[in-house]
Amino acid sequence: MSYNILTVSREFGSGGHSIAKEVAEKLGIPYYDREIVDKIAVETGFSPEFIVEESEYAKSRSIFAYAFSFKGTPGVMGGLSPWDYLWTVQKKVILEVAEKGPCVIIGRCADYILKDRDDVLNVFIHADKEYRAQRIVALYGETDKPPLKRLEEKDSKRGYHYRHFTDKIWGMSQNYHLSLDSHVVGEQKCVDLIVDIMKK
Amino acid sequence: MSYNILTVSREFGSGGHSIAKEVAEKLGIPYYDREIVDKIAVETGFSPEFIVEESEYAKSRSIFAYAFSFKGTPGVMGGLSPWDYLWTVQKKVILEVAEKGPCVIIGRCADYILKDRDDVLNVFIHADKEYRAQRIVALYGETDKPPLKRLEEKDSKRGYHYRHFTDKIWGMSQNYHLSLDSHVVGEQKCVDLIVDIMKK
Structure with missing residues (x-):
């Protein structure tokens, strides 16, 4: 195939996750989602829950707020905030995973992180x-929050996270x-x- | 077909124009580009050159600049600036064309103008x-301006025009x-x- 890596970014509830998984199965290549979380957990010591939430949904946090909440003791993070440290490790893990061979990677700014490769769709x-x-109601059930509110919150956080770390607008066609x-x-x-374009 | 109307927006030089034309031929439906300019010309009295330039590429112009350049004599335009008047007629012409039956419309914010119909792809x-x-060099030849500069200028004007009249970001996937x-x-x-999705 002319493309070795597929990255799939998606709006919450759009089916991007299951589309990505089925493409991986059809191409017979690994699919990375939870595995990336586990790799980041090993490298950072952060809990999987923290990584799931923060590797795609980082909220706006000022350095000022960080300085107070963490009392200025950066430890192994080399002076980085936990979110910048997570981003550094996330980049490293995604670059390593892509080096291993053809695969599908979902979310986590992988399109941006792998921008210097020319075999990524x-x-x-x-x-x-x-x-x-x-x-989302059919898949995950009802919650106290109306489904439209759940969508808007997740999309808004994904958009903020993408903008913050890539300086690009999440969802721009280009x-x-x-x-789709x-x-x-x-x-x-x-x-x-x-699948057709990956095989082209 | 479940979609009667196709609107094609495109970056300059991307081939969107020829893709739109071929889709129209394959579906056996009319293709509107220059015809819209001619209809607007009849309704407004503006020259086709002015319409081609201003119906997709309106630059930022302040009411202040307008007031001085047109000496405050709006005439038939009912107090509107020439650009707002052009937009009003452009909307009317595109809505009328879509009412006539299945067709392909290129550019001119047709996606936004037809947003209340549910048969538009x-x-x-x-x-x-x-x-x-x-x-663009192969199609239109070289000019004094480098091709990358020509692309950037056209895209930037299309983006500004779309944002100004629709309050949305040109090129956002959503x-x-x-x-594509x-x-x-x-x-x-x-x-x-x-073609496949139009016929679905």
Whole structure:
């Protein structure tokens, strides 16, 4: 295949996760999501829960707030905030994983982290809010928070995190080779199209 | 077909124009680009050159600058600036064209103007600058201005125009159902994919 690595960025509830997984299965290559969290946990000592939340959803935190909350004792993090330290390790882990061979990597700014390679296909999956709201309720059940609010919060955090670490706008077409509305295109068609281009 | 109207927005030199035209031919439906300019010219009395330039590339102009350049005599434009008047007629013409039946409309914020219809497929075509630079030199020849500068100027004006009249960011994946890198996907594959979804 001319592309060895696929990165899939996605709006919450758009089906990007299952599309990425099915593409990996069809191509017979590994799929990295939770595995990246585990690798980062080993390197940093951070809990998997902290990594899951902070490796895609970092909120706006000022150095000022950090200085007070951590009492200025950076330890092994070499003077970096926990979030900058996490970003450094996340980059290292993603670069290492990509070095190992063909694979699919979901989220975590992998499109940006791997920008210097020329064998990476970057895909963004999105869909209208009504479709995604129904999908997350079917998949994850109801919570106290209305599904539209859950979507907006997750998307907003992913967007902030991407902007903060890459200085680019999350979801801009130009960051990806394909941006697909999974509701309109259909999840199966998204899978087939991506597989087709990866094999080209 | 479940979609009657296709709108194609595109980066300059990305091949969006020829992709849109071929889709229209394959579907046997009309393709509107120059025809929209002619209709606007009849309604407004503006020259086709002014319309071509201003219906996609409006530059930032302050009301202050307008007041001085037009001496405050709005005439038939009902107190609107020429650019706001052009936008009003452009919206009217695009809504009328879409009412007539299935068609392909290129650029001119048609995705936004037709946002209240549910039978419109919105596509954005883009590509890396090197590919587009080679393409515009092959298609339109060299000029005094370097091709990369020509691309950047056109894209920047299209982006400003879109933002000014729609309050949205030109090129954001969520504004379109499909955003395709024509260099990576291939022009023919873009055509086939769009035709396939239009027919779905």
